[in-house]
Amino acid sequence: MKYVNDSFTIKTSKRLEIIDITNYVESMVRKSGIKEGVLIVFEPHTTAAITINENDPELFEDLLHIYTKIAPIEQKYQHNLKYAGVPGEQNAHAHILSSLIKPSVIIPITNGGIQLGTWQRVLFVEMDGPRTRKVYIKVIGE
Numbered sequence: 612m613k614y615v616n617d618s619f620t621i622k623t624s625k626r627l628e629i630i631d632i633t634n635y636v637e638s639m640v641r642k643s644g645i646k647e648g649v650l651i652v653f654e655p656h657t658t659a660a661i662t663i664n665e666n667d668p669e670l671f672e673d674l675l676h677i678y679t680k681i682a683p684i685e686q687k688y689q690h691n692l693k694y695a696g697v698p699g700e701q702n703a704h705a706h707i708l709s710s711l712i713k714p715s716v717i718i719p720i721t722n723g724g725i726q727l728g729t730w731q732r733v734l735f736v737e738m739d740g741p742r743t744r745k746v747y748i749k750v751i752g753e
């Protein structure tokens with residue numbers, strides 16, 4: 612059994628944005644040399660998330676639209692009232708969505724590749740950008 616840790620940084624450019632990070636993740640799995648095991652993709656932020664879905668710009672728009680229906684940006688939140696006047700802290704919607712969508716995904720590694728479905732991609736969900744974000748990768752297997 613072997614463990615490989617890796618990470619990368621992404622710069623988001625919008626308040627709400629979905630970025631396909633599959634290519635980064637795949638190259639790190641290849642670099643790890645692990646052929647059978649599991650991959651954990653984890654982002655260490657409270658206002659972002661990681662999910663798996665199709666890479667389609669129109670779908671990204673739909674997802675972001677529905678996310679902001681679930682947790683509207685402009686709404687009375689206790690967190691925002693507490694931090695009124697603090698730059699960058701009017702972001703309760705992003706904390707709530709991060710909690711719902713989750714900060715990580717687990718993907719099987721089979722025959723040296725990540726076992727995604729035909730249309731599945733690993734997506735980073737920014738909900739309080741633009742920011743510089745970190746993504747951690749842990750590959751476990753042999």
Ligand code: ZN
Pocket residue numbers: 690699700701702703706
């Ligand atoms: Zn906050």
